[in-house]
Amino acid sequence: MEKKTRIIAFANNKGGSGKTTSCANIGYSLAAMGKKVLLIDGDMQLNLSLSYFTEDEVLEMAASEKNLYHAIRKQDDLTDYVIHTPYENLDLIPSSMLMSGMEYELFTKWQREFILKGCLKNIKAANTYDYILIDAPPTLGGWVMNILCASDYVIMPVEASPWGLFGVANMFEFLEDVRRINENLELLGIAITKVDARKNYYKQTCETLRSADNVHVFDNIIRVDSEVEWAQDDSKPILVHKAKARSAGEYMELAKEIDRTWQ
Numbered sequence: 001m002e003k004k005t006r007i008i009a010f011a012n013n014k015g016g017s018g019k020t021t022s023c024a025n026i027g028y029s030l031a032a033m034g035k036k037v038l039l040i041d042g043d044m045q046l047n048l049s050l051s052y053f054t055e056d057e058v059l060e061m062a063a064s065e066k067n068l069y070h071a072i073r074k075q076d077d078l079t080d081y082v083i084h085t086p087y088e089n090l091d092l093i094p095s096s097m098l099m100s101g102m103e104y105e106l107f108t109k110w111q112r113e114f115i116l117k118g119c120l121k122n123i124k125a126a127n128t129y130d131y132i133l134i135d136a137p138p139t140l141g142g143w144v145m146n147i148l149c150a151s152d153y154v155i156m157p158v159e160a161s162p163w164g165l166f167g168v169a170n171m172f173e174f175l176e177d178v179r180r181i182n183e184n185l186e187l188l189g190i191a192i193t194k195v196d197a198r199k200n201y202y203k204q205t206c207e208t209l210r211s212a213d214n215v216h217v218f219d220n221i222i223r224v225d226s227e228v229e230w231a232q233d234d235s236k237p238i239l240v241h242k243a244k245a246r247s248a249g250e251y252m253e254l255a256k257e258i259d260r261t262w263q
Protein backbone atom coordinates (compact mmCIF):
# COMPACT_ATOMS: atom_id res chain seq x y z
CA MET A 1 0.00 0.00 0.00
CA GLU A 2 1.24 3.46 -0.86
CA LYS A 3 2.46 5.43 2.13
CA LYS A 4 0.31 8.39 3.14
CA THR A 5 1.28 10.72 5.95
CA ARG A 6 -1.38 11.14 8.63
CA ILE A 7 -1.12 14.15 10.91
CA ILE A 8 -2.54 13.69 14.38
CA ALA A 9 -2.74 16.41 17.05
CA PHE A 10 -2.81 15.57 20.75
CA ALA A 11 -5.00 18.27 22.23
CA ASN A 12 -7.08 19.08 25.30
CA ASN A 13 -7.27 22.46 26.98
CA LYS A 14 -7.23 20.74 30.37
CA GLY A 15 -3.65 20.87 31.65
CA GLY A 16 -1.92 17.69 32.75
CA SER A 17 -4.33 15.37 30.96
CA GLY A 18 -1.56 13.21 29.49
CA LYS A 19 -1.16 14.85 26.07
CA THR A 20 2.62 14.88 26.03
CA THR A 21 3.08 11.48 27.69
CA SER A 22 0.66 9.96 25.17
CA CYS A 23 2.21 11.72 22.16
CA ALA A 24 5.75 10.67 23.18
CA ASN A 25 4.92 7.05 23.96
CA ILE A 26 2.43 6.38 21.18
CA GLY A 27 5.03 7.89 18.86
CA TYR A 28 7.72 5.56 20.15
CA SER A 29 5.40 2.52 20.01
CA LEU A 30 4.43 3.27 16.39
CA ALA A 31 8.13 3.65 15.49
CA ALA A 32 8.91 0.34 17.23
CA MET A 33 6.17 -1.23 15.08
CA GLY A 34 8.16 -0.12 12.02
CA LYS A 35 6.17 3.02 11.21
CA LYS A 36 8.07 6.18 10.36
CA VAL A 37 7.12 8.90 12.82
CA LEU A 38 7.77 12.63 13.18
CA LEU A 39 7.00 14.22 16.55
CA ILE A 40 6.40 17.97 16.72
CA ASP A 41 6.75 19.75 20.04
CA GLY A 42 4.13 22.50 19.88
CA ASP A 43 4.41 23.60 23.50
CA MET A 44 6.66 26.19 25.16
CA GLN A 45 6.99 23.81 28.12
CA LEU A 46 9.31 21.73 25.87
CA ASN A 47 8.02 18.53 27.49
CA LEU A 48 7.87 16.47 24.31
CA SER A 49 11.48 17.40 23.51
CA LEU A 50 12.44 16.54 27.11
CA SER A 51 10.88 13.10 26.63
CA TYR A 52 13.74 12.28 24.23
CA PHE A 53 16.63 14.58 25.04
CA THR A 54 18.34 15.81 28.22
CA GLU A 55 17.60 19.23 29.64
CA ASP A 56 20.93 20.61 28.37
CA GLU A 57 20.28 19.30 24.86
CA VAL A 58 16.72 20.68 24.82
CA LEU A 59 17.83 24.09 26.05
CA GLU A 60 20.47 24.17 23.34
CA MET A 61 17.85 23.40 20.68
CA ALA A 62 15.55 26.03 22.18
CA ALA A 63 18.32 28.63 22.01
CA SER A 64 19.22 27.77 18.41
CA GLU A 65 17.46 29.00 15.27
CA LYS A 66 16.36 25.47 14.40
CA ASN A 67 13.16 25.11 16.32
CA LEU A 68 9.44 25.40 15.65
CA TYR A 69 9.18 28.99 16.86
CA HIS A 70 11.66 30.31 14.28
CA ALA A 71 10.15 28.22 11.50
CA ILE A 72 6.71 29.68 12.18
CA ARG A 73 8.03 33.20 12.52
CA LYS A 74 9.85 32.94 9.17
CA GLN A 75 7.14 30.74 7.62
CA ASP A 76 9.91 28.35 6.66
CA ASP A 77 9.68 24.83 5.26
CA LEU A 78 9.92 22.57 8.33
CA THR A 79 11.92 19.94 6.41
CA ASP A 80 15.13 21.68 7.49
CA TYR A 81 14.16 21.66 11.16
CA VAL A 82 13.86 17.88 11.61
CA ILE A 83 16.32 16.24 14.00
CA HIS A 84 16.80 12.52 14.56
CA THR A 85 16.08 11.03 17.94
CA PRO A 86 18.38 8.23 19.18
CA TYR A 87 15.74 5.78 17.92
CA GLU A 88 15.11 4.31 14.50
CA ASN A 89 12.10 5.68 12.56
CA LEU A 90 11.61 8.50 15.05
CA ASP A 91 12.33 12.18 14.35
CA LEU A 92 11.50 15.37 16.23
CA ILE A 93 10.99 19.06 15.60
CA PRO A 94 11.88 20.76 18.89
CA SER A 95 10.23 23.71 20.55
CA SER A 96 11.36 26.91 22.22
CA MET A 97 10.31 28.92 25.27
CA LEU A 98 9.76 31.76 22.80
CA MET A 99 6.62 29.89 21.76
CA SER A 100 5.02 31.81 24.64
CA GLY A 101 4.92 34.76 22.23
CA MET A 102 3.35 32.75 19.41
CA GLU A 103 -0.11 34.32 19.68
CA TYR A 104 1.48 37.73 19.14
CA GLU A 105 3.60 36.45 16.21
CA LEU A 106 0.54 35.00 14.51
CA PHE A 107 -1.62 38.03 15.02
CA THR A 108 -0.11 40.13 12.25
CA LYS A 109 0.11 37.34 9.68
CA TRP A 110 -2.11 36.91 6.66
CA GLN A 111 -4.29 33.76 6.89
CA ARG A 112 -2.86 33.20 10.33
CA GLU A 113 -4.71 29.96 11.07
CA PHE A 114 -2.79 28.17 8.31
CA ILE A 115 0.84 29.08 9.02
CA LEU A 116 1.81 25.69 10.48
CA LYS A 117 -0.04 23.91 7.68
CA GLY A 118 2.03 25.86 5.15
CA CYS A 119 5.29 25.06 6.96
CA LEU A 120 4.38 21.33 6.92
CA LYS A 121 3.26 21.24 3.29
CA ASN A 122 6.44 19.76 1.82
CA ILE A 123 6.94 17.20 4.59
CA LYS A 124 3.37 16.02 4.16
CA ALA A 125 3.57 15.95 0.36
CA ALA A 126 6.77 13.86 0.49
CA ASN A 127 4.84 11.10 2.31
CA THR A 128 8.03 9.79 3.93
CA TYR A 129 6.38 9.60 7.35
CA ASP A 130 3.49 7.34 8.26
CA TYR A 131 2.57 9.60 11.14
CA ILE A 132 3.22 13.15 12.24
CA LEU A 133 2.17 13.59 15.88
CA ILE A 134 1.83 17.14 17.22
CA ASP A 135 1.81 17.86 20.96
CA ALA A 136 -0.44 20.87 21.69
CA PRO A 137 -0.28 23.14 24.75
CA PRO A 138 -3.22 23.32 27.19
CA THR A 139 -4.82 26.37 25.54
CA LEU A 140 -7.52 27.09 22.97
CA GLY A 141 -6.17 30.08 21.07
CA GLY A 142 -4.77 30.90 17.66
CA TRP A 143 -1.77 28.62 17.99
CA VAL A 144 -3.80 25.51 18.85
CA MET A 145 -6.12 26.53 16.00
CA ASN A 146 -2.98 26.40 13.78
CA ILE A 147 -2.11 22.93 15.06
CA LEU A 148 -5.64 21.68 14.40
CA CYS A 149 -5.79 23.30 10.96
CA ALA A 150 -2.56 21.48 10.04
CA SER A 151 -3.93 18.14 11.29
CA ASP A 152 -6.12 15.43 9.79
CA TYR A 153 -7.07 13.95 13.16
CA VAL A 154 -7.11 14.81 16.82
CA ILE A 155 -6.64 12.50 19.77
CA MET A 156 -7.91 13.92 23.03
CA PRO A 157 -6.31 12.46 26.15
CA VAL A 158 -8.67 12.81 29.11
CA GLU A 159 -7.62 12.18 32.68
CA ALA A 160 -9.91 9.79 34.53
CA SER A 161 -10.76 12.22 37.33
CA PRO A 162 -13.73 14.49 38.18
CA TRP A 163 -11.88 17.52 36.90
CA GLY A 164 -10.61 15.60 33.89
CA LEU A 165 -14.09 15.75 32.41
CA PHE A 166 -14.42 19.41 33.16
CA GLY A 167 -13.68 21.33 29.99
CA VAL A 168 -14.36 18.48 27.56
CA ALA A 169 -17.42 20.40 26.34
CA ASN A 170 -15.25 23.49 25.71
CA MET A 171 -12.87 21.41 23.67
CA PHE A 172 -15.73 19.96 21.61
CA GLU A 173 -17.03 23.46 20.90
CA PHE A 174 -13.55 24.54 19.84
CA LEU A 175 -13.32 21.55 17.49
CA GLU A 176 -16.60 22.66 15.90
CA ASP A 177 -15.07 26.12 15.35
CA VAL A 178 -11.97 24.57 13.79
CA ARG A 179 -14.13 22.48 11.45
CA ARG A 180 -15.49 25.66 9.92
CA ILE A 181 -12.06 26.20 8.36
CA ASN A 182 -10.65 22.63 8.39
CA GLU A 183 -13.73 20.58 7.62
CA ASN A 184 -11.75 17.34 7.31
CA LEU A 185 -10.54 17.37 10.92
CA GLU A 186 -11.73 14.20 12.63
CA LEU A 187 -11.75 13.40 16.34
CA LEU A 188 -10.01 10.03 16.10
CA GLY A 189 -10.80 9.26 19.70
CA ILE A 190 -10.54 10.00 23.37
CA ALA A 191 -7.70 8.27 25.19
CA ILE A 192 -8.47 7.76 28.87
CA THR A 193 -5.29 8.31 30.87
CA LYS A 194 -3.99 8.26 34.44
CA VAL A 195 -6.58 5.73 35.55
CA ASP A 196 -6.24 4.72 39.19
CA ALA A 197 -7.65 1.21 39.05
CA ARG A 198 -7.85 1.04 42.87
CA LYS A 199 -10.60 3.63 42.77
CA ASN A 200 -13.90 3.04 41.01
CA TYR A 201 -14.26 6.63 39.93
CA TYR A 202 -12.62 6.04 36.56
CA LYS A 203 -15.47 3.72 35.54
CA GLN A 204 -17.84 6.67 35.76
CA THR A 205 -15.53 8.80 33.58
CA CYS A 206 -15.40 5.99 31.01
CA GLU A 207 -19.17 5.50 31.05
CA THR A 208 -19.85 9.23 30.71
CA LEU A 209 -17.48 9.54 27.75
CA ARG A 210 -18.60 6.33 26.06
CA SER A 211 -22.26 7.39 26.29
CA ALA A 212 -21.62 10.63 24.34
CA ASP A 213 -22.91 10.65 20.76
CA ASN A 214 -20.45 10.52 17.87
CA VAL A 215 -17.41 10.22 20.12
CA HIS A 216 -15.08 7.27 19.90
CA VAL A 217 -13.30 6.27 23.09
CA PHE A 218 -10.31 3.98 22.62
CA ASP A 219 -10.69 0.55 24.24
CA ASN A 220 -7.16 0.60 25.64
CA ILE A 221 -6.88 2.84 28.69
CA ILE A 222 -3.67 3.99 30.40
CA ARG A 223 -3.38 3.43 34.13
CA VAL A 224 -1.34 5.39 36.64
CA ASP A 225 2.20 4.03 36.68
CA SER A 226 5.11 5.52 38.61
CA GLU A 227 7.45 4.36 35.82
CA VAL A 228 6.01 7.12 33.61
CA GLU A 229 7.74 9.75 35.73
CA TRP A 230 10.98 7.77 36.06
CA ALA A 231 11.11 7.41 32.29
CA GLN A 232 10.53 11.15 31.84
CA ASP A 233 13.25 11.88 34.40
CA ASP A 234 15.51 9.68 32.29
CA SER A 235 14.52 11.45 29.00
CA LYS A 236 13.44 8.12 27.55
CA PRO A 237 10.19 6.59 26.34
CA ILE A 238 8.79 4.09 28.83
CA LEU A 239 9.46 1.10 26.57
CA VAL A 240 13.16 1.95 26.51
CA HIS A 241 13.35 2.91 30.17
CA LYS A 242 11.64 -0.27 31.35
CA ALA A 243 10.13 -2.53 28.70
CA LYS A 244 8.17 -4.52 31.27
CA ALA A 245 6.47 -1.47 32.83
CA ARG A 246 2.70 -1.75 32.74
CA SER A 247 2.29 1.61 30.99
CA ALA A 248 4.80 0.56 28.29
CA GLY A 249 2.53 -2.35 27.36
CA GLU A 250 -0.59 -0.21 27.59
CA TYR A 251 0.83 2.46 25.30
CA MET A 252 1.91 -0.23 22.81
CA GLU A 253 -1.63 -1.68 22.76
CA LEU A 254 -3.13 1.80 22.34
CA ALA A 255 -0.72 2.54 19.46
CA LYS A 256 -1.74 -0.72 17.77
CA GLU A 257 -5.41 0.18 18.24
CA ILE A 258 -4.79 3.59 16.65
CA ASP A 259 -2.84 2.09 13.74
CA ARG A 260 -5.61 -0.49 13.12
CA THR A 261 -7.89 2.42 12.14
CA TRP A 262 -6.36 2.25 8.67
CA GLN A 263 -5.85 -1.51 8.25
Ligand SMILES: Nc1ncnc2c1ncn2[C@@H]1O[C@H](COP(=O)(O)OP(=O)(O)OP(=O)(O)O)[C@@H](O)[C@H]1O
Nearest residue numbers: 015016017018019020021138194223224225228229
Ligand atom coordinates in the same frame (compact mmCIF):
# COMPACT_ATOMS: atom_id res chain seq x y z
N1 LIG B 1 -0.01 7.00 33.24
C1 LIG B 1 0.57 7.88 34.06
N2 LIG B 1 0.96 7.49 35.30
C2 LIG B 1 1.55 8.35 36.15
N3 LIG B 1 1.80 9.63 35.87
C3 LIG B 1 1.44 10.10 34.65
C4 LIG B 1 0.81 9.25 33.69
N4 LIG B 1 0.57 9.99 32.57
C5 LIG B 1 1.03 11.22 32.83
N5 LIG B 1 1.55 11.30 34.07
C6 LIG B 1 2.13 12.48 34.74
O1 LIG B 1 1.12 13.48 34.78
C7 LIG B 1 1.67 14.75 34.49
C8 LIG B 1 0.95 15.35 33.28
O2 LIG B 1 1.18 14.53 32.15
P1 LIG B 1 1.49 15.21 30.74
O3 LIG B 1 2.60 16.18 30.87
O4 LIG B 1 1.63 14.13 29.75
O5 LIG B 1 0.12 16.00 30.49
P2 LIG B 1 -0.15 17.19 29.46
O6 LIG B 1 -1.59 17.10 29.11
O7 LIG B 1 0.82 17.14 28.36
O8 LIG B 1 0.14 18.47 30.36
P3 LIG B 1 0.16 20.01 29.83
O9 LIG B 1 -1.27 20.37 29.68
O10 LIG B 1 0.85 20.77 30.92
O11 LIG B 1 0.90 20.02 28.54
C9 LIG B 1 3.15 14.55 34.26
O12 LIG B 1 3.84 14.84 35.44
C10 LIG B 1 3.28 13.07 33.95
O13 LIG B 1 4.50 12.54 34.40
Ligand SMILES: [Mg+2]
Nearest residue numbers: 019020043047
Ligand atom coordinates in the same frame (compact mmCIF):
# COMPACT_ATOMS: atom_id res chain seq x y z
MG1 LIG C 1 2.06 18.67 27.63
